[in-house]
Each structure stands twice: as structure tokens, then as C-alpha cells.
Amino acid sequence: MTDVARAASLRADPLRERVQRHVGRGARSPIGLWFRDIDRVLLLIAMLLVALGLVAVAAASPATAVRYSSGAVKIPAMAYFWRQALWVVLSFPVMIGVSMLPATAARRFALGGAAVFLVLLMATPLIGVEINGARRWIGVGISQFQPSEFLKPLFIVATAWILSFRAKDPHLPVVPITGALTALVGCVLMLQPDFGQTIIFGSVWLTLLMIAGISTRIMALLGALGAGGVVAAYVFYDTARIRIDSFLFPDPNAVHTDSYQTDMAHAVLTAGGITGTGPGGGRIKFKLPEAHTDYIYAVVGEEFGLIACAAIALLFLALVVRVFVRLLDEEDAFRLLAAAGLAVQLGLQALINMAVNTGIAPSKGMTLPFISYGGSSMIALSLGMGLLLAFTRRNPYLTRSPYGTRWNG
Structure with missing residues (x-):
């Protein structure tokens, strides 16, 4: 098509003309530049996970509503789904807004945020709200938020920045x-x-050390210290000892213990077989504690089958692999460490949650990223994903190689 014909075609289609002007190759608007530089595959994976999360929360919402209804207070069956949908609407602009930041601005934002949430984390044991015997949340009006959820991505970026000076x-x-x-x-x-x-x-800190090229002698020493720390936690830390003991030596007669929860999660996960019982067809999920948060992966297994569980696992694997493939020719040490650390955090958290749901790891009270219900958690995850998208942005007209970066226009 000639330039004259292309211009006539755009004039005949005003919508196409506006899209071309804002996101096309020659676009100079902030949205156009962002759409040109962003890793659209990575963005698509994140959006798919969020969409699957809404479906999963819709499946778990009736069971959770029944569990938390009491007396005259009846929670609507889909209440948790609608709340999660609202949080997704609020979180999506956070992810897009952060992803539009230049790498330098994103780094400064993360450093400042890490300092703020580190202080809040240190204050949590003193002023936090206690829920189920744990004091992890800070109350704000009628809601609470968990400082550690926000600190995770920000702290990873701060750690990557310090290690990059090496x-x-x-x-x-x-x-x-x-x-x-x-x-x-x-x-x-x-x-x-x-x-x-x-x-x-x-674990993320150790991963960043390996990527930064720390010597194997130091890594072996740190590995030994880590193993010693686990042993010390078992000996001196009651919570760790109880959870490990209940996992290794379960009591078949105990109810509402960590062993009961993981055993029930495994039963729910496998109840649907390969294809599942179908949306709304799950029945064992009503016996499962925290079906909408820690054990939502099991609910997915019952209603949508092991195929759906495998698809979610593959999406998380694709996210991590995509980031590392994109970083193969990254020349900036900070961007390499920050993006790799953020990807490892998401992948490791998903792996731990799936391991607990399948019964191969003790209960840890950890949610499945983008899938589990949670307002502040969804915002924190969107913040971390926005930083990951910001640090993996690339000008598509620049070709990177071991010999430098050159224009490919």
C-alpha cells in the first residue's frame, strides 16, 4: 500500500487513525512510547493471571461466605468476588502507572517506598492488628494492610541497587x-x-547474590548458615516447630490444625479429577478453611480440574522464563538484578503456595499471587508487577549485543 493510500485509509477510519497516532511506530505521546517499549507478552501473562484469579475467587466465594456467616449476619455468596473485582479495578492503574515510570524514577520510587514500609514493618508488632494469633496487619479505618506485602518488591529493588555497585x-x-x-x-x-x-x-536475597556473581565459597557459607537458621527456628521458634511437626507427624484425630488444612486442601484439589466438577459444582470446598486465600489453588482443582491447575503453574513458569530470557543481553547491572529478583519473588511465592496445597510442604499462610483474594495484596502485587514491567522495558528499535547497543531503525 502506498503512503497516499495508507493516509486515505486512516482518514476513512478515525478510530484507527487515533490508535495509530497514539501507539504506532511514530507515536511520541507517553502512552505511545509506553506501548512501544513495554514487554507486551509479560503484560499479557499478568492480565491472564488476574483474570483467572477473578474466576477462582468467584468459585471460592460461596464457601468462604458460608464459613464467615454467623447467626443473623449472612454474607452474600458472591460478596468476596465483587470485592475482589473492585480491588482489581483499583490495582490495574497502579500497575500501568508504575510501569510507565522511567527506570531511574522507578528506582527512586522503590528506594523511598522501601524505607517507609520498613519502618511500618518494624512498627507492626507494636501497633498491628492481631488476626488468628498473628500480628501482621496495620489497621487503617475499616480495613487493614500488610506492610510486608508492599515491602517485598520495594526491598528487592533496593537490594538490587546496593548489589549493583559491586x-x-x-x-x-x-x-x-x-x-x-x-x-x-x-x-x-x-x-x-x-x-x-x-x-x-x-531466598530472593540469596538468588540476587548468585546473579551478582558472589563467590561459591561465600554462597556455600551462606547456605550452611541458612540450614543452621532453619534448625534454630525449629528449636527456638514455636510456630516453625509446630508447623513442621504437624506436617511430618500428623495427628489423624486433630481438627483445624495445619495438618488438617493441608490434608483437606489435597482432598479438595484432587476431588475434581482432570477436568473438575464444573463452575459451582464443588462441594468439598465448603470444608476447607481459607478457601479464598491460602487454599484457593485447591478450589481451582476441584471445580476446574488438574488441567486448570497445570495451566496456572505454567503461566507462572512462563512469567519467570520470559523475564530471564529478556534479561539475557541486559547490560545494566541494576536492571538485571531488580527484574530478576522481582520475577523470582513471584515465582517462588507461587511455588510455595502450590506446594502447600498439594501437600508437599507445611502450611505457611502464603497466598497465590494474583489468584488469591486480598485487597492490599492485589495492590502490592500490581505495584511489584509495574516495577517489573518498568525494568524490562526496551526500545524495540535498539539492538543489543555483547559489543554494545545500536540503532535498528
């Missing part, structure tokens, strides 16, 4: 600095108590 000077003490900060976060989390989040922070 590329300029290998002698800088970046390992002890980041290790001390991670240990501080871990100690505060153990006071809440929140053993699962402690594992996430520690």
Missing part, C-alpha cells in the same frame, strides 16, 4: 550490608510471626 567496585561491602538488612527484616517478620515471608526475603 559491578563498579568488587571490594564494596555490599554482601554484609544487604545481609544485615535482610536479617533485620527476617527478625521483625519472625516476631509477627510470619515464617513464610521470611523464607521469601531470604
Whole structure:
């Protein structure tokens, strides 16, 4: 098609002309630049996970409504679905807005946010709201939020920024600095108590050290210290000991223990077989505690089958693989570490949740990213995904290679 014919075609279709002007190759608007640079495959994976999460919450909402209804107070069957839909509407602009930030602005935003939420995390054991024996939330009016959920992506970016200085000077003490900060976060989390989040922070830190090129001798030493920390947690930390004991030595007569929850989750997960009972057909889910949060993966298995569970697992795997493939030729140490850390956080949290639901790991009270119900959690995840999209943005007309970056227009 000639240029004259193309121009005539655009004039004949005003909608197409507006789209071409805002997101086309020659677009110069902020939206056009963002759409040109963003990893659209990564964005699509995130949107698919959110959409599947809404379907999963819709399936779990009736069971949760029945469990939390009492006396004259009857919770509508789809109440949790509508609340989650509202949180998704509020969270999506957060993800898009953060993803539009330049890498430098996103880094500064994350550093400032990490400082704020670290202070809030340290204040949680003192001023937090206690729910089910844990003090992990801070009350704000009629709702609560969990500072550790917001701190995770922000702290990962801050840790990546500190470790990136090693590329300029290998002698800088970046390992002890980041290790001390991670240990501080871990100690505060153990006071809440929140053993699962402690594992996430520690594991991501070790992953970032490996990517940063820390020597194998130091990594072996840290691995030994980590194993010793788990043993110490079992000996001195009641929450860890109870959960490990109930997992390794379950009491078949106990009810509403961690063993009961994981056993029931496994039963719900496999009740639907390969294809599931169909939407609304699940019945065992009504016996499952926290069906809309920690054990929503089991609800998906009952109503939509093991095929749907496998599809969700593959989406998380695709997210992590996509990020690492995109980072293969990344030359900026900070962007490499930040994006890799954020991807590992999402993948590891999903892996732990699935392991608990399938009965191969003890209960940790950890939700499935983008799938489980939760307002502040959805906003925090959208914030982290927005940072991940911001740090993986690329100009498509620049070709990267080991010999530098060149224009490919």
C-alpha cells in the first residue's frame, strides 16, 4: 500500500487513525512510547493471571461466605468476588502507572517506598492488628494492610541497587550490608510471626547474590548458615516447630490444625479429577478453611480440574522464563538484578503456595499471587508487577549485543 493510500485509509477510519497516532511506530505521546517499549507478552501473562484469579475467587466465594456467616449476619455468596473485582479495578492503574515510570524514577520510587514500609514493618508488632494469633496487619479505618506485602518488591529493588555497585567496585561491602538488612527484616517478620515471608526475603536475597556473581565459597557459607537458621527456628521458634511437626507427624484425630488444612486442601484439589466438577459444582470446598486465600489453588482443582491447575503453574513458569530470557543481553547491572529478583519473588511465592496445597510442604499462610483474594495484596502485587514491567522495558528499535547497543531503525 502506498503512503497516499495508507493516509486515505486512516482518514476513512478515525478510530484507527487515533490508535495509530497514539501507539504506532511514530507515536511520541507517553502512552505511545509506553506501548512501544513495554514487554507486551509479560503484560499479557499478568492480565491472564488476574483474570483467572477473578474466576477462582468467584468459585471460592460461596464457601468462604458460608464459613464467615454467623447467626443473623449472612454474607452474600458472591460478596468476596465483587470485592475482589473492585480491588482489581483499583490495582490495574497502579500497575500501568508504575510501569510507565522511567527506570531511574522507578528506582527512586522503590528506594523511598522501601524505607517507609520498613519502618511500618518494624512498627507492626507494636501497633498491628492481631488476626488468628498473628500480628501482621496495620489497621487503617475499616480495613487493614500488610506492610510486608508492599515491602517485598520495594526491598528487592533496593537490594538490587546496593548489589549493583559491586559491578563498579568488587571490594564494596555490599554482601554484609544487604545481609544485615535482610536479617533485620527476617527478625521483625519472625516476631509477627510470619515464617513464610521470611523464607521469601531470604531466598530472593540469596538468588540476587548468585546473579551478582558472589563467590561459591561465600554462597556455600551462606547456605550452611541458612540450614543452621532453619534448625534454630525449629528449636527456638514455636510456630516453625509446630508447623513442621504437624506436617511430618500428623495427628489423624486433630481438627483445624495445619495438618488438617493441608490434608483437606489435597482432598479438595484432587476431588475434581482432570477436568473438575464444573463452575459451582464443588462441594468439598465448603470444608476447607481459607478457601479464598491460602487454599484457593485447591478450589481451582476441584471445580476446574488438574488441567486448570497445570495451566496456572505454567503461566507462572512462563512469567519467570520470559523475564530471564529478556534479561539475557541486559547490560545494566541494576536492571538485571531488580527484574530478576522481582520475577523470582513471584515465582517462588507461587511455588510455595502450590506446594502447600498439594501437600508437599507445611502450611505457611502464603497466598497465590494474583489468584488469591486480598485487597492490599492485589495492590502490592500490581505495584511489584509495574516495577517489573518498568525494568524490562526496551526500545524495540535498539539492538543489543555483547559489543554494545545500536540503532535498528
